[in-house]
Amino acid sequence: MILNKSVSLDDAKYDGAKYNEETGELTWQFKLNSSENKNLTLSFKLAYLKDKVDDIIGL
Numbered sequence: 001m002i003l004n005k006s007v008s009l010d011d012a013k014y015d016g017a018k019y020n021e022e023t024g025e026l027t028w029q030f031k032l033n034s035s036e037n038k039n040l041t042l043s044f045k046l047a048y049l050k051d052k053v054d055d056i057i058g059l
Helices: 050-056
Strands: 002-004 007-013 043-048
Touching (some): 043 050
Antiparallel strands (some): 007 043
16 A cells, blocks of 8 residues: 555554445444453554655654
8 A cells, every 4th residue: 555655654553343445444243242452453564755754743
């Protein structure tokens, strides 16, 4: 997945989520009782040129 020419996002892992290609949003749907906890997995590799750090602000 290329964000722009100076920033790239690769190796995205989002177990159990639905990915919307138009908006880039991830959505997890599940039910929890009030005393339950759930851990969600989200990981990615972000690569950018050293002088382009301002391009990643807000990601």
